[in-house]
Amino acid sequence: xxxxxxxxxxxxxxxxxxxxxxxxxxxxxxxxxxxxxxxxxxxxxxxxxxxxxxxxxxxxxxxxxxxxxxxxxxxxxxxxxxxxxxxxxxxxxxxxxxxxxxxxxxxxxxxxxxxxxxxxxxxxxxxxxxxxxxxxxxxxxxxxxxxxxxxxxxxxxxxxxxxxxxxxxxxxxxxxxxxxxxxxxxxxxxxxxxxxxxxxxxxxxxxxxxxxxxxxxxxxxxxxxxxxxxxxxxxxxxxxxxxxxxxxxxxxxxxxxxxxxxxxxxxxxxxxxxxxxxxxxxxxxxxxxxxxxxxxxxxxxxxxxxxxxxxxxxxxxxxxxxxxxxxxxxxxxxxxxxxxxxxxxxxxxxxxxxxxxxxxxxxxxxxxxxxxxxxxxxxxxxxxxxxxxxxxxxxxxxxxxxxxxxxxxxxxxxxxxxxxxxxxxxxxxxxxxxxxxxxxxxxxxxxxxxxxxxxxxxxxxxxxxxxxxxxx
Numbered sequence: 176x177x178x179x180x181x182x183x184x185x186x187x188x189x190x191x192x193x194x195x196x197x198x199x200x201x202x203x204x205x206x207x208x209x210x211x212x213x214x215x216x217x218x219x220x221x222x223x224x225x226x227x228x229x230x231x232x233x234x235x236x237x238x239x240x241x242x243x244x245x246x247x248x249x250x251x252x253x254x255x256x257x258x259x260x261x262x263x264x265x266x267x268x269x270x271x272x273x274x275x276x277x278x279x280x281x282x283x284x285x286x287x288x289x290x291x292x293x294x295x296x297x298x299x300x301x302x303x304x305x306x307x308x309x310x311x312x313x314x315x316x317x318x319x320x321x322x323x324x325x326x327x328x329x330x331x332x333x334x335x336x337x338x339x340x341x342x343x344x345x346x347x348x349x350x351x352x353x354x355x356x357x358x359x360x361x362x363x364x365x366x367x368x369x370x371x372x373x374x375x376x377x378x379x380x381x382x383x384x385x386x387x388x389x390x391x392x393x394x395x396x397x398x399x400x401x402x403x404x405x406x407x408x409x410x411x412x413x414x415x416x417x418x419x420x421x422x423x424x425x426x427x428x429x430x431x432x433x434x435x436x437x438x439x440x441x442x443x444x445x446x447x448x449x450x451x452x453x454x455x456x457x458x459x460x461x462x463x464x465x466x467x468x469x470x471x472x473x474x475x476x477x478x479x480x481x482x483x484x485x486x487x488x489x490x491x492x493x494x495x496x497x498x499x500x501x502x503x504x505x506x507x508x509x510x511x512x513x514x515x516x517x518x519x520x521x522x523x524x525x526x527x528x529x530x531x532x533x534x535x536x537x538x539x540x541x542x543x544x545x546x547x548x549x550x551x552x553x554x555x556x557x558x559x560x561x562x563x564x565x566x567x568x569x570x571x572x573x574x575x576x577x578x579x580x581x582x583x584x585x586x587x588x589x590x591x592x593x594x595x596x597x598x599x600x601x602x603x604x605x606x607x608x609x610x611x612x613x614x615x616x617x618x619x620x621x622x623x624x625x626x627x628x629x630x631x632x633x634x635x636x637x638x639x640x641x642x643x644x645x646x647x
Contacts, residue, residue, distance in 0.1 A: 230541045232272045233297035234260075235287065237279045239526075245561030252276060255557070263548050270541055277301070291315045291531075298542050302529040304338050305596040307347035310529060312643045317530045318345035322543040327550075327568070334591035335567035338525050342432055342645055350527040351550050352564025353588045356487040357419040357521020359512075360494075363505045365404055365482045369395045381509040381583050382519070385423065385449070388512035392459035395482040406459040408481040409450065410472045411610040414602050415522045415594070416485050421446045422520025422592060423513035433596055434639055436605075436631040439624035447620035451613055465615035477502050485511065488587075491580045492563055508580040510587060523591045526564055597638060605630035 234256075242250020243258050253276060260272045275297070277283040290296045291310050302310075310316045320328075323346070328336070331350070339348040366372050371394035376383045383391070392406025409417050418428060426443035429436055437443075453460040461472075461481055469486075476484035477500075491508055493500045513519045528546045533539035548554075555566040556574055565581075565588040566572055575581040595601060609627035612618040618626065638644070 228269060228537050230267075230270045230538050232270060232299060232538070232542060232545065234272050234274045234545075235277050235290075235297040235300040236274065236528075237277050237283060237301045239279065239558075240561035242561075244557050255561070259549060259554065263545055267541065267544070270545075272545070296531040298531050298533070298538065299545055300529050300531070302348045302527050304348070304525045304594055306529055307339065307341050308596055308644070309642075311341040311343075311345075311347050315532055316347050317532055317539065317543075318347055319349050319530070319543070319546075320345050322547070323349070330568045330570050332567055332569055332572075332589055332591075334523075334589065334593075335525060338591070338593045339527065348525060348527040348529060349546050349550055350525045350567040351555055352526045352558045352562060353523055353567055353591055354488075354526060354562075354564050355521055355523040355584060355587055355591065356413075356415040356594065357511055357523070357587055358486065358488055358583065359407075359509045360476065360484040360486055360490060360506055361509055362476070362479060362482050362502075363507060365399055365479060365504075366391070366395055368399050369397070369404075369482075371395055376509050379579075379582065380586050381507070381579075382586075383509065383512050385512045385514050389457075389459075392453065392483070393457070396459045400479075402480060404479070405461040405481050407453065407483040407485065408461040408467075408472045408475055409464050409485065409614075410467045410469045411464065411607050411614065412467075413469045414606045414610070416469070416487065417450065417610065419485065419511040419519075419521040420450060422590075423511050423517055424449070425514065425517045428522075428592070428595070432645070433593065434635055434644060436601075436628045436635065439621070439628045443624055444621050447613055447624055451616075451620060454614065455616065465611040465613075473500075479504060488580075488584045489563065491584070508583050510583060518590055519587060520590050520592050521587055522594045523588065524594045525567070526558075526562070527567075597634060600634050600638070601631045604634065 236256055238252035238256065240250075240255065241247075241252050243254050247254070253274075256274055256276075260274065263272070264270065277286055287296075287300060287302075287306070288309060291313065296310075296315060307316065332353070335350045335353055336346065339346045339350055341347055361375060363372070363375070366375055371391060374387065374391040374394055376387075394406075395404060396406045397404060411417070421428070421438065421443055424442045424446035426438055426440055426446055428438050450460075454462060454464055461475060472481075472484065473486075475481045488508070490500070494502055494506060510519050511521060528549060530539070530542045530546060533542065552566075552568065552571050555568060555571050558564055559566050559571070559574060565585050566574070572585050575585040605627050609618070609623045609630070612626070613620050613623035
């Protein structure tokens with residue numbers, strides 16, 4: 176019976192899962208599988224040499240750049256994957272890969288989810304951090320552990336491997352890139368005019384402590400060129416931009432498996448108070464944080480009314496290449512600040528591939544070889560520059576050494592926190608209202624975070640019960 180034509184069985188320890196919850200050389204019989212060294216972990220052995228059997232693979236993927244590398248003039252979205260399939264067919268001419276391009280929209284994500292829930296997923300598909308949390312409980316996708324070369328596993332950046340695991344400890348998403356949502360953009364010219372350049376991060380890593388950040392914000396706040404300038408600015412609709420400060424205080428948003436929000440810890444309350452004080456006590460942050468949206472924060476940074484803009488690496492490329500966003504001043508990208516003795520942190524998404532559950536061992540082996548091909552180091556490098564993601568392997572990270580902003584991004588990627596799977600539910604119903612209440616001084620930081628946690632955990636419990644996620 177074709178696995179793709181049936182509804183998948185449930186794991187013994189989980190209920191089924193369903194709808195989307197958030198919005199990213201030839202192999203012989205022996206070499207096709209990647210056993211881990213234990214009999215229990217051995218991959219299914221193909222029944223014949225992989226070059227001898229005609230195999231059809233359905234491949235759904237979301238293209239994120241045009242051309243083969245993103246640099247070709249007049250490139251098309253299909254160019255890269257068409258090229259990679261042609262390369263794969265040089266080693267496996269017996270494999271026919273039918274490709275379908277899925278848009279990077281809510282509708283696109285829903286199409287993946289609907290295909291999986293109906294029991295008719297493609298054999299190989301693009302996935303993001305939350306995909307395996309929707310598909311693994313359905314027993315709809317294959318784990319990669321037995322197929323990944325041990326050298327590849329040991330080469331993965333720690334957060335990349337951790338985020339791609341499910342609660343059973345297995346990896347269900349083979350990563351090709353890490354997309355971050357953190358970092359602080361600095362208007363260097365304003366600091367120069369304020370005579371405060373020496374207060375900016377000077378190391379290659381561009382790291383600074385909370386105390387150093389405070390001195391810089393104080394020094395640049397005031398009248399410059401006839402207009403009032405503030406040290407920094409925050410918004411409350413894009414929750415992950417303020418959230419990076421909480422990690423630098425040692426707080427966490429969720430527990431390990433995102434089944435419980437825990438931000439109302441001592442460290443979380445201290446950070447919330449610190450952020451409120453930046454605006455209401457010290458006056459170093461632009462007034463009116465409550466209710467402010469990111470588009471307003473970005474505009475004020477571009478108008479040079481604010482000296483630093485906590486945001487995400489997307490703007491590294493946007494500020495350089497997009498005429499409508501490119502600032503007319505010198506800027507650079509820094510780590511978020513952290514307390515002495517605490518590590519930085521910022522949330523992010525993992526992009527990779529999933530393989531649908533297969534009954535045919537030969538087809539499974541071919542699908543795994545195809546994903547292995549797509550995640551070779553040279554292909555990770557293309558995605559790094561084409562899509563703007565950070566390579567998930569330590570051996571590939573050095574390609575970012577010579578780009579100052581992207582080097583900082585690669586450092587931050589090694590402290591990546593998983594992006595909220597329930598973003599579309601939790602943020603508008605719990606996070607943004609709580610932060611608005613704190614910045615409007617309607618609730619104390621403790622009261623605001625307690626309310627946030629209570630509201631979010633109700634959503635998390637209901638979701639876990641509905642879709643079969645285990646609770647820690």
